[in-house]
Amino acid sequence: MKRDDTLKVDADIMHGIQVADCLDKLVLIQNNIAERKNDIVERKNDIAERKCELNRLTQNKKQQQEQVNIAVQARLSTMKIVDGSNWLNIIYWKDADLATTVRIAFTQVFGGGFTPTLQNKEVKCKICLAEVVVPCNSWSDYKSKVKGYICRDCLVKQREQKEQKEKEQHRLSQERQEKKDIIFNLRTMPYDEYLYTEHWREFRKVALKNAKNKCQL
């Protein structure tokens, strides 16, 4: 075999090995894709099952809620409005989920709207994170305080900082105005009058110093 032919055979062998490598890799990738597809199908089945369970639980909760509503209304109908209101108030503040039940029961039995009594609840100040007990007039009032309550100390501090900032801004704008007025006066006054001003004396002093007290001409 000539040298060129040997080289050609070598090249063919190398090419063959490369193709085999690529094929192996391709098979691996395909297997991987097939596995992932199986995973996805399994997960979809899992999600579907969980959705079913959630629907069932939601349905269950509705039925329970309905039963609680009926029971509360039945008990309430044997009470006078003052006792009934006190009793409902205890139920109301037991759990936020019972708020609707209480409101419906009150309206059904006594008519009108139910007003809960003030309840002390612990909330955190969103600035200093201190825990504070505050009176809340409803669960939604409590929830809004949980989200964004600011304690008295922090409110005072905020107000002081705001006032300080406003004072500083006022002072700065006054200073700017005074400077403007001075410059306007200097620009508009007659030259011989200008020669008697503090501004001229200062300007002259600096100019002389720069010129090392020698005449510049």
Ligand SMILES: [Zn+2]
């Ligand atoms: Zn605070």
